[in-house]
Amino acid sequence: MTPERRPDFDARARDYDTLRPPDDAWWARFEALVELGALRGQRILDVGCGTGRLAAALATEARAKVWGVDGSEEMVSIARATVPAGVGIRQAMADSLPFRDSWFDRVTMSLVIHLVDRGAALAEARRVVAAAGRAAIATFHEDHFETYWLCPYFPSIRDIDRARFPTQSALEADLVTAGFPRVETRRIVAETTLTRAEALRRIAGRHISTFDLLPVEEIEEGEARAGRDLPAEIVIRLDQLVIVGRSA
Template sequence: MRIERVDYDRTQHAGYARGRRLLPSSRRAWTRAFRSLAGDRRISRVADVGSGTGRFTPALAEEFGAATVGVEPSERMREVAHAQSAHPLVTYVPGSAADLPLDDGSADLALMFLVWHHVPDRPAAARELARVLAPGARLLIATTLADRLKDLLLYRYFPRTRDIDAEVFPTLADTEAVFRDAGFAPAGLVEVRHRSADSLAEYTERQRLRALSVYEHLTEAEYRDGLAAMAADAAAETDPRPVEADCDLLAFTRT
């Protein structure tokens, strides 16, 4: 299938911050994982590459006590970040993974959170990340991997999203190869338990905001029917259970 790139200036920006809001438990789980894979070097500057509406940028600044720059190509997403995710240690700037407005070797840690599959030229982006990271610095990539797809609740209600994810996301081997060629060495792979919502009802309300980029690839009928089935199950839920899934977090060392 042919998958078109998502234009975040046209869609997504309006409901993204609310639809993808981090629950406190998920923020703690991710920051613990970031810390565990960040390495032993002193971290004074962090790059959040593809920072979007700033969902993780202030958390990175607080966790590492470091100046953090959020690099985001979408003007509308940056507008939301400035308005809703401001922080004394954080700066949001325009840029992309293959064109980072950072000096050579100036970052001690970089994060790409569900960004890697959106990058059109991955080898160029890997080389650019190698340029801005200091030797020995770590790159963290939270991503779905085509050969490690999880049992997501989303797939139950929107079955074709699994096929789309398998097409859009790279495999682990492909990802490691791209970064190895750019001067990185694999430094770890962990699964992080991410809680999207405390109940199916809450999860359903989030999906009404269409804050997942995969929805841009569904037909209106697929989205409408899946949401209706989810809403029906949410209405019948008598014992609310959290919606959770394991997510992969990769670490690479700039050699």
């Protein structure tokens, strides 16, 4: 991905939570992260924290001590204004974490791994967790892109995101290489329903970062096609993967 084609998270920060509210799929992902990662009551670094939603839930629901980092200045600004007291937020990149060695028990990355240099980010995750630490990652299963609801309207999404997101086997190998030799996975298939108006609002708001990588003509044509063809209700199927690497 060339620099000029990187997603702009500063631009979408203000509307991010409105366009992507927590739903059943989000909570299913959260519960799997907490269970497989053994996150309750731990000292956690949430890498790529965005607006702080996961960091906040880990603090309130999992009773964890949480720090969050994100590379986007605007995301960090929103997170600082919205997370509960006691949750720390810093602007930092996944491959250069501003924390000393072994400072955390766990590192989480939720829908982030496709945006970073995996080798460097996972090596940093290993550095900042203790000897028996874990990295808990949520992403999409490779089959997800075949059934994603936007693909009929924006056909390039399938190939772009297949190239961006690691496969399960690739991510397992990356975790082992980074020093997390014991790997456990869980696949989560969840469905939610959007109204036509909600779906069109998400498209208009460019609610996923892949929109930043699509040709302008494809976006215009796809938005027009969705405006004509979307039904009154749309079933959204998310095929998610939670993968946890243990260092010991």
